[in-house]
Every structure is written in C-alpha cells, then in structure tokens.
Amino acid sequence: MANLIELRNIKKIFKKDAEQELLVLDNVSFSLKEGEILAIVGRSGSGKSTLLRIIAGLSKPSAGQALYQNEPITKPVPGISLVFQDFALMPWLTVLQNVELGLEALGVPRKERRQRALKAIDTIGLDGFESAFPKELSGGMQQRVGIARALVVEPEVLLMDEPFSSLDVLTADHLRSDLLDLWSDEKKKNNGILLVSHSIEEAILLADRIVVFGSNPGHVQAIVKVEIPHPRDETSPEFRKLVDRIYTLMTTEEKIIGKGKKEIDLGYRLPDAPISQLIGLIELIAEEQETDQAVDLPKIADELMLDIDDLLSLTEVLDILHLAKEAEGDIKLTEAGLQFEKADILLRKKIFATHLLMYVPLVRHIYNILNASHNQRVSKKHILTDLEEYLSKDDAQRVLRIIIEWGRYAELFAYDDSSEELNLENPE
C-alpha cells in the first residue's frame, strides 16, 4: 500500500535564545499508509503534538522531511485536515457556517457548499443542529462539529489531536464508535487517520498500528501492530495483553537511558506530581500490595481514571525518590516507601525531606544555596536562571513550582510570592 504520509528523520529544535536550544523531536521516522489508522501514544513532553503540527504544515521541522504523497509539506495542504482537542470552533458561527468554513476558503460555490456541509452534518449525526451556535451544544456535540468540519473538505488524511480527551467517558465512547463506523464506510477506504492519544486503551481500540513515543527528546520507541479484529472488546485477554505490553514499553524506556539506575541531574525535567496525589498513590499501592506482590499499573490507572500521563508522572517521581520501584508495567513500594506509608504526618515529612535531599539534585542545590546565603534567601529568578541552562523557560517555571510545593511540604524551604524569594523561614 502506498504511503500517505512519510516522515524521514524529523528533528525539531526550539531556540530559546541565541545560544540555547531545546531538542524536542529527534530522528522521527514512520509512515501512514493508505486506509490506515495510526495512533501515537506517549508521555507529555514527548513532542507528539509538535509532530502533528509539523505534519499539518503549521510548523517546520529543523531537519528531516515530512512528505505527503511524496511531496514535502511546507505549508498546510488541502488534503490534510485537523481535529482539535478543544474543538476550536468559531463561537460566532452556527454549526452549518462552521462546517462550511473550510469549503468557503476553497472557493466552493454556494449551492454545492451548502449541500456538502449538510451531508457531512448528516453523516456525523448532527442533523437538526444546523442553526445552533457552538455554545448551545454539549462538548460531545461540539466535537462532532469539529469532525464534520474536518471531513467536509474530503481530506485524505485526518489528523486528530487528542480529540476525545476533553469529553467525558460516556460521550467519548459513543463518539469513538461512531467515528469507527464512519471510517469503515466503503469510500473512505483509502484515507488515513493519524490520532494522537492520551489513552492506551483508546489507541488500541481504534488503531491498526501504534507508535509509542519516548520522551526527552521525543523519539519513536516502538511501533506496535494491533491485530485484533474489529469490533474490539476492551475486556478480552488479548486486548489486556496489548495494554500491558504498551505500558511496559512506556515504563521501561527510562531504564535504558538511566542505565538501570535512576540518577538524575540538576536539570532533569521533573514531571508534575502534586504532593497529595503522590501520597494518595503510595497509600493505594500499599493497599493493593497487601494482596499482590507487585501492582499492575494499567489496573491502577483504570481504577483512578487517571490518564497514563498523570499516572506515569507520579510513578516516575516515586521511583526517583526511591519510594517505589517501577518495572515492566508493575509498581512496588520500596522499604522506605512502606515506612512512609505507615508513618504519621510528621514522620512522613521527615522521610520525604531526606529523600528529596538525597535523590533530587535540584532540591539539594536550592537547599545548599539557601544555607550558604547570608540572609538565607534566594530569589526565584536566580534558581530559574540556573534551570534555564537545561530547560525551556516554561518548563523551568513548572519544575520550580513543583519543587517549591515539595520543599514546602517537606519543610525544607518556604517561598514568598510577593518578593519572589525562596527562604528558610518557618513561622512558629
């Protein structure tokens, strides 16, 4: 089968300033074949949305090539249309006008435009809503408009950027199956869908192949074929096996990079992990661990309805802090983790503080600076400058915010928002 989209050694670098650069995508190569549904799963920061923008012609790769029907993509091409996570509908246009918009831009005559738009609206089950404005519709209906708008221009390739993640479970389920029905329609046979997803289950449910993305920088870690016939049953053993396999792929990756041991440096891009969620997770693992030896991550994700991104962020931090060990899609509390779980609030803070100092270089760095400074304060800007040697501006901000939360909880340091200073104060 011919390739609709072909990516060759795509590399994307964001320039932060004259000197510093941030590698977001590295050496990404894969292709989307005719009639195929391809899903990309990966953690946040794996650059999957950036990749989608490159394919859509909204942003240019720093090196490598994205080809559409063997032609390099340099600007948005008519055959590729995009469905957005948050719908991106024009609030001042009716459903019909929104759907007609793309045709209008193509200069399709009025009568034909109307006809085609109405047809697209019909197929996606929006008939009756033509005259409604987006804000009158529920989220699920709005995304239907987003899909109708993308389909009406009869694209060869449909790019979908986490299209179901702002919808509730029930609505998302329903829309997913409708989309599948629509796609299995005879005449769409040769078109392809490229779906960026935040949910492993969703990817398996829809895709023919799944591209697993690794992060820091984003790269293709593995490509998994899904050979379960449609309609796929989420509870079937083969489905679950595949879920487990992808989980394993996504969690073992760090191991290879860290050579078996999780040693991180000052500029490590710590993921978002609010303290209350960390503690909640430790308690949950402890509870599960009473019956099982190791705890299955997919099971936890399911139970908590967390998407992988959030869950893996949490487990990664537990792993870094040596409070839990993750391996091959399982997780287990360490000795320290078990002690933490049993401890009262005060002791928990102590354990947390010790582990932070031992295993998170950034915390140690801040703590040392504070203790060395004569007035025991340091400006946030100072730390940010240090961090920006490794991270983008936004990421540095985010990481520091997380660190401050942890530091506060552990009572290692405090932060004064009005003077933007970190300090060692602790009001008694």
Place this chain on the structure above:
Amino acid sequence: MTNLIELRNIKKIFKKSEKKELLVLDQINFNIHEGEIIALLGRSGSGKSTLLRIIAGLTKPTAGEVRYYEKPVLEPAQGIAMVFQHFALMPWLTILENVSLGLEALGVSKKESRQRALKAIDLIGLDGFESAYPKELSGGMQQRVGIARALVVEPKLLLMDEAFSALDILTAENLRDDLLDLWTKSEFKKNSILLVTHNIEEAVAFADRIIVMDYNPGRVRSILHIDLPHPRNSGSKKFQGYVELIYKLMTKTTKAEIIDIGYRIPEAPVTKLMGLVDQIGEVQKAHKTIDLPTIADDLLLDIDELLSLTEILKLLQFIKETPEGNIELTEAGLQFEKADILLRKKIFSTHLLIYIPLTKHIYTKIHDEPSRRISKAQILKDLSAYLSEEEAQRVINVAIEWGRYAELFAYDDNAEELNLENPI
C-alpha cells in the same frame, strides 16, 4: 447522648414570583447527636445543600425550626463551621491569614490567633505552606486549608458541603483518610460532622448514620445506621452491601411516573443517553445483570448524573426495572441500540412525542402556528406555572437539544424562536 442539633418540621419554599412558589424542603425532622457523623445523601434537587445552609444559619427556613443546643438558630452560630465545595479561600490572604480569619472575627488577640492557626495548620499537614497563597497550592492542599480554617475555631459541628467532590480521586481518597484519622483518633472525637454528598461510598466510609433524601421536594426518604467500626475497608463485603442497598434505595421509583409538561427534566445530553444505552446493551449482550454501581464506576459518572440518565431512559421506555431492582433494555431500547443514526433519530423522536409531554407540547404548538414558529418566551411562559424561571430555561434547553437531535424542531438563537426549519 445530647442533641447538638434538632430539626423540627423544616420546610423551605422559594418564592418565584408573587403567586408561584417552589417547595424545596418539606417535613425535615432529625437530630444530630454529639460526636456523631451524619451523611446527607441525595440527588441534586433534593435540597440537601439548602438544608445545610439552613442549619448553618445562612438561610432561614420558611417554616419549622433549627435548634442548636436548644436555642433556635437565627444567624450563623458560633460553634458551627463549614467546609466548602470549592474551598472558598480568600485568594489575597496567605494560608496562615486564611486560617486565622475566623479567629480574627471572634476578636482573639493577634498572638493567640497565630498560635492556634499554626497548630491547626500542623494538624492537617500543611506545615511549610503558611506563607503560600491559595493559588500556589493544588486543590487537595487548598481543601486542607479549608478544613484547617474550620477546625481552628473549635467547632462543635463541622458542616461539609460536598467537600471532596472538586478533587481528583486520588487526592480525595487521601484527604478523606486523613480527616477520618483525625476524627477517630484525636480530641475532635466528641464533635460532630454533617456531611453533604452524592457519593455513596463516601457516605458509607464516613457516617454513623446516613440520611437518604428524596427529591422534588426534598424529604427524608430513609435513615440508615452504618454498623461498621472505623477504619472501614471499602472492599469488604459488608461495606459493599451497604453501597448496594443505598443504590437500590435511591433508584427505586416511589411515585407513579406520570409526568406533565412541568416535569423537571434532568440534565441528560443526547450523547450521554446514547452512550449509556450502548453500554447497557453491551453488558446485556454478555448476559450479565446490569449493576448500576459498576456502571457508575466504569464510566466515572457520579450517581447524580447516572440517575438522571436512567430516569430519562426509563421515561422514554428504553429501559425498565426488573423485579429484583436491576435494570435492562426494553424491546424498544434493544432496537434503538441496534439501529443506525437515522433510525435512531426516528425512534427517539417517536418516543419523545409519546412519553415526554413537554416536547409534544412544543411540537404541537409550532404546528398550530401558521408561521410554523414560536418564540421561546412563549414556551417559558407555559412552563412558568410549574418551574422557576431558571429551571424553565434549563429544561427548555435540554428539550431543544433533544428536539434538534430527533429533528422534531429547530431553534434560532438570534431570534430566540423555535421552528420547524431544517436546512436542505
């Protein structure tokens, strides 16, 4: 045990206009003893939050009386503190200042209030965050501040208004555990909690007694004693037994479901209705009984939403209740489940016209007009005899969504008119 709070024949009526009234709470009688945890469980519209506000002294009952230590509550009483769903922290005050706020109002000296606030902050595990502003904290931490602020005034009764519902599961679980720990192990034990929630597990995990509220109007449907020692294991047979029991209590239809155009249609978007029918169909295909708690769990629906959806499906005769109290798809429901989009629309429109008086009403009214259009205000007026203006607006919007999907009628938001147009 002494009675901390006594509720006597509480009735609450909201005046909508000169003539029309809406009965929200009726004949509420129960007591709260010292040291007792009570959960008030009910769907939206059961007036449970209103009841909480009446006990708090924030609103006055239309009839009946709230007594706090034998004295009538006419304004917020000292000794009753509240934790809010969305935390209600002052964004411009630091955590320490937020927690001391209540003490400041009591005229406690600055030094003492600082001391007491710091103690409360320690207790709830917020030490280290004193100088932070609320927006620097995650939701879970913010709610801890909310709890510390309530505890610092040493309340006899702690009111919690859906205090965990704005938090993610993990955080909520963690906070629930901590609060229960605090309550069962410490000096707070002799104080009482009144917990308003629509989460059944939460109620069973906390409460000594659960008061299940009826809705439309809110009445006490039943009172359950939970006979489980703390800490309770949510996985245990007995715990799950309680959950099932309460589910059944809440879904059981007590009234004969004959509805008129003034029926307060609950929030039920078409996409969710479809999704639920699909889900039930799938389970039924596998020849399993449909267990609402599992479905709610699977779909992460809170019970409020789920019950709204099942209520509508029942009204539309797509599902029915089995004698054992479970639900299953009816013949029509099964056909609907199998149909493609076009047929679905047809079935849906037929059922709307037969079983939902309001859609029928709108449909016939439009047809009666020579211009085939009718203003939304007109329908609102028809509804005003039954519903408050806000509710009528909401109900019409739901009906419009259904009508549009079923292609029974369309709506023009600019002209605020319902019509039969269908652009071809």
Place this chain on the structure above:
Amino acid sequence: MQMHIWQNNRMALPKMNLWDIFALLLTVTLFATIAYSTKQITAPYHPSQLLTIQLSEKYLPLYALRTVFRMLIALSISLLLTFTIGTLAAKNKHAERIILPLIDVLQSVPVLGFLSITITGFMLLFPGSLLGPECAAIFAILVSQVWNMILGFYQSLKTIPEDLKEAASIFKLSSWQKFWRIDVPFAMPSLIWNMMMSMSASWFFVVASEAISVNNQKILLPGIGSYIATALADKNRIAVGLSIFIMFIVILLYDQCIFRPLIFWSEKFKHEEDETERTQQKMPWLIALLNKTRLLKILGDYFDTFTYQFVNCKWLLKKKASQEITKAKIIFSQMLIYFWYVSIGMIVALCVYFLSQFIFQTVTLKEASHVLLLGVYTSIRVIILIFLCSLVWIPAGVWIGLRPHVAEKVQPIIQFLAAFPANLLFPIVIYFVITYHLNVNIWATPLMILGTQWYILFNVIAGTTTIPKDLKYATVNFHLSGWLKWRRFILPSIFPYFITGAITAAGGAWNASIVAEVLTWGKTTLMAQGLGAFITQVTTSGNLPRVALGISIMCLYVLFFNYIIWQPLYNMAAKRT
C-alpha cells in the same frame, strides 16, 4: 503577556427604565439650579489680582508638582466616594435603584462644559482666595474619573462569589471586617487598573481646568496646565516643547513608581486563576529594588500591624445580637422605604416644575432647537471620526496584537499617548489651518478624537492577543485567507473589545468637542460650528443659563447614542462569548 482591556463599566448596567429618566431630570435640574443661583448674584466676583504664570523653565517643575498634587487629591477623594457610594449601591437595593441611573447620566455629562458653572460656584464659596478655582480644578479631575470607578467597584462587589460571602458570614466577620477582608481585596485588581486609566484620562482635564475663561475673565491656576495655556497665548514654542517634555517625565514616573508596582501587587488578589494560566509578569524594577533592601520588609510589617489594628478595630466590631423580628419593626422599615420613594417622587416633580420655569424664561424654543441642530453637527463629526479611526486602528491593532513581542512594547506607548493632553497639539493644527486656509469645520475635527482614539487601538490589540491559538491554527488548516479570514474570524473575535473601546472613544470625543471646536493660538481664534463651540462661547461670555442648556443637550445626545447604538451593539457582542 497579559493585556488588560479598558472597560467601560456602564455597559454592564441593566436596561434603561423609568429610573433613568428620573436621573436625567435630576441632573439637568442640578445644573440649572447652580446656573440660576449664580446668576442671581448680580456682581460677579473678581479676584483681586490676576496670577501670572512665569514661562521661565525653572518654575516648571514646581508647576508640575502642583498639578500632580491636585491629581492625587482628586484621586483620593474619588477613592473615598467609590468605597462609600459603590458599597451603598451594591448593598442596598433601594439606593441602587437611584444611584445607578444617576451615575449613568452623570457619566455622560461633559466635564469641561460644566467646569465654568462649578468654578463660579466654588469661587463664591471661597471668596478672596485661590481655593475656589483650586477646588474647581480638583472637582473637574474628580468628575472625570469617579463615575467609572464607582461603577467598576459596584460591579466587583456584585460578582463576589457566593461561597466567599458565605464563608465570611459562617466565620462571623463583622461588616467592617468583611469590607476590608473581602470586598476591597476582591475589587482591588480592577480598581487599580481603573485608577490608572482614569489617571491617564484626567491629564486632559487638568490641562483644561487650570486655565479657563469664565465671565470674560481668565483664571490661571499655577500648574502645568496654565503654563501650557500661557505658552500658547505667548506663542512660545520652546515653552510648549518643554512642558510636553515635563509631562512626559511626570507620566512616566507615575507609571513606573506608582501604577506598575500596584498592578503587580494586585495580581495576587486575582481570583479563579490557576497557576498554569498565570502569566508571569515581570517584576517592576522598583519592587525588585526595594526587595533588595530591608526597607520593604520593615514597612510591610508595620503596614501589616496597622491594617490588622485597623480592620479589627474594637469599636467597629459591633456584633449585632440576633434580634427577634417584630411586626412593628417590619412596619417601620416599610414606612421608611415608602417615605424614600415618596421623597424621590416629590423631588422629580419639583425638578419638572423648576426646569420648565428656568429654561423657557431665558431661552426661546427657537434657540433651543438651534442648539439641537448644533448637536447634530457635532454628532456627525463624532460618527465620522469613530468610523475613520476604526478604519485605521483595527488593522493596525490586529497587526500588533498578532505579534506578542510588538504588543508588549507598544502597550506602554499607547498608554502614554492616551494620557497625553491633546490640547498641546492644537498649535500645530491651527498653524496649518491658517497657513493653508483650510475649512475649520472639517480640519478642527480630528482634534476631538486625538486623545481618545487610543482606546480603540488599545482594545483591539488586547482583543487580538486573546484569540485562542487553536482557532488560529484552525483557520490556517482550513486555508482561510484574505477578506474571508477577516469576515469570518478576525472581525468577530475582536468585536466585543472593539465596541468597548469605541464607546469610550466616542464619549471622550463629545467631551473633547468643547475644547476642540474652538482653537486659539496667540490672538487668532478659530471656531467650528457645533455644540462644543457653543458651550465654549457661552462659557466665556458667562451666559450661565445657556451653558446649562448646552450641557443638558450634550448630555441627551450622549445618552441617546449610548442607548440607540452602543448598548445594542454591546449586547450583541456579549451574547456569543
């Protein structure tokens, strides 16, 4: 970067009703009364000596200081009025009913127009001292800013989330504590922003109010405004340039030392923001500097202790004991309310009587209709101006707004331009008009919009920066371009912002017409036909009843346009978002 939007708070008011008409009546009568009473005093008062303004540059800083001082006093009084009247309107529905329409009308009163009336009034109040004109100048500044501040504060109070209010009463805060712990902090961000913009606008009035001719006599109040006026009268180009420079410095200092730090500080009062959305505002250098010293901390501690004592002041912590509501009390309070409305009704009746007497005794119907016609000229000018400005500034604003780094740099410049008193540019226009024999009726017109056009640009930029990225991507993905892109995407998305900007610009233009339709440079005076020129004319000649007539009619025009054009447009814009 976060762009602020200039808000015109009157648009959020409820629809026009009977109360607006009462308010209008009350206001107009008020002018008439003042005019009437001053006319009764037959011998106009003459200050014993005419103050001269020195054009030497060494006096200029001193003059600037006096002007700044005047503005600060006005600002403080505005703040006080905001707190009292705004709170009253928000908490008492009976007061609300009359206060809101009254402010709505007062807001449309041309400040410069009734300056002549108030100045006479104040001079009578403080005979023999400069306090009279001084008060009048402060009053003019005050009136130019206080209404929008009150409305802004009122709206903030009305939008305090219910649960914060509940928390306050659950924890039994007294009204005094509630006001300082909840009401004021909640309103703080918008209040400060409002104050800053008002400050900009009031420069225009300060310059005009320090030097004014009433009753054929020129009153000069030491200050930068009168310095400029004298420089214009003397055709002293260097002095004009110098004063522009000093103004620039003062505005810059205001911005950098007072408002930037205040705005930065008030960010933390913001509600509902979540941390990720929070745009990292750069710390103003002043705060950064003070942070390095111990001063801020010490001051901060003192300030904390002070506010604590102030907020928790013992004798204001009066606890209302819960009282049984007796029937007698209900009847009493109902009587009180009844009395309140009856007295309003009586005042209205009196107004009608007095107005008809006053106007038709001095002014003939024919003259009144002539003034109405003059109003038509001015309104045509305003409409054309807004149209032309939009034609220029919408594309410019969109261009800037789509480039965040440009917008960041441009914003403070625009703010300065908005503060810049347009009167300073008059000499240039007059020079051209005279040299090239241009038609005054046309070429004086642009002056009206000189000061307020920036609101349009400002808001268009702000509106453009708020367009979600996704929507931009969507238009690119669907190949929208050219006019289609403007029609379907850009114009609708900036429309609400544009409308608020245009409303303010139009209101400002009406106000400015009083200055802009009569141009003076040395001995040359040029006059266009219009309502503004009429008001200036009758002011100079001290014909107070006609001043009242002119103002009332301008007031009517502004209100008319607000309700006929702007309000519906605004509602339309607000509906979709």
